[in-house]
Each structure stands twice: as C-alpha cells, then as structure tokens.
Amino acid sequence: MKITFLLTGKTNEKYLESGIDIFHKRLKHYVNFEIITIPDLKNTKNLSTESQNQKEGELILNKLSNPDFVVLLDDKGKEYTSVDFSKFINKHQVNSTKHLVFVIGGAYGFSLGVYKRANTKFSLSKMTFSHQMVRLIFVEQLYRSYTILKGEPYHHN
Numbered sequence: 001m002k003i004t005f006l007l008t009g010k011t012n013e014k015y016l017e018s019g020i021d022i023f024h025k026r027l028k029h030y031v032n033f034e035i036i037t038i039p040d041l042k043n044t045k046n047l048s049t050e051s052q053n054q055k056e057g058e059l060i061l062n063k064l065s066n067p068d069f070v071v072l073l074d075d076k077g078k079e080y081t082s083v084d085f086s087k088f089i090n091k092h093q094v095n096s097t098k099h100l101v102f103v104i105g106g107a108y109g110f111s112l113g114v115y116k117r118a119n120t121k122f123s124l125s126k127m128t129f130s131h132q133m134v135r136l137i138f139v140e141q142l143y144r145s146y147t148i149l150k151g152e153p154y155h156h157n
Contacts, residue, residue, distance in 0.1 A: 057111025077121030
C-alpha cells in the first residue's frame with residue numbers, strides 16, 4: 001500500500017517542517033509514504049473564499065486517481081483514538097487498498113467537488129488547529145499507528 005499526504009500550500013514554520021521531516025523519515029521504514037504539496041494560489045486578495053476553495057479544489061482533484069481512497073482531514077469528520085486509527089490503517093492494508101490519500105485543504109477548507117470525491121473525513125480533534133500544525137500532528141499519528149500495529153513501545157496505553 002502507498003500512502004500520500006496531500007497538502008495545500010507550503011509549511012512556513014521551520015520547527016513544523018523539521019518535525020514533519022522526522023516522522024516522514026521514520027514512516028519510510030513501514031510504508032511507501034510521500035508528501036505532495038500543492039503550491040499556494042497566487043493573487044488571491046481579489047478572490048472570494050468560495051473562488052479560492054474552487055481553485056484549490058481543482059488542484060487537489062487533479063492529483064487524485066479514480067481508485068484512490070481519499071480521506072479529508074476536516075473538522076466535521078469522524079474522530080478516532082490512536083488505536084482506532086491504527087485499525088483503520090490495518091484494515092486498508094488487509095483489504096489491499098493500493099493508494100490511501102490523506103488531504104489537508106487550505107485555510108478555508110475544501111470545495112464541494114473535493115467533498116464529493118472523498119471517501120471519508122477524519123477530524124484530529126474538536127479543537128481548531130492551524131492547517132500547518134495539523135500536518136505535524138497527522139504524520140506523528142500515522143507513525144504512531146504503525147508502531148501500534150508492529151507492537152513497538154512508542155505508544156503507551
């Protein structure tokens with residue numbers, strides 16, 4: 001199975017970038033994992049939020065293939081414990097999902113087209129985090145899920 005983490009806009013903070021890199025390297029030992037960054041939109045100050053979402057949505061949809069299983073990281077999605085998330089990952093490995101794609105949209109969320117394309121939505125918390133912070137939190141949780149599946153001592157119950 002391959003897992004792709006699809007991001008809108010670059011990570012601006014060096015400390016977040018550094019943390020993401022740490023877990024990205026660790027994940028390579030467990031799964032074929034890549035991070036794809038869609039560049040920030042240019043000249044957006046004259047665009048409405050809806051227009052920005054639409055343009056970002058088109059860029060996101062262009063990165064997806066028909067057989068991809070698409071998970072949006074969205075505040076209205078289902079919440080999982082770390083153990084439940086590891087079970088979700090395991091289920092997709094056992095069911096031979098070829099490509100699992102997790103998507104973080106821009107500051108204003110996703111377009112209607114992206115919501116329609118998604119297979120499911122996850123929420124990492126009832127709290128609101130910047131979409132930059134969510135990147136680090138997600139890659140850490142993905143790493144944690146693999147250590148849970150392998151019975152490694154990273155996660156404590």
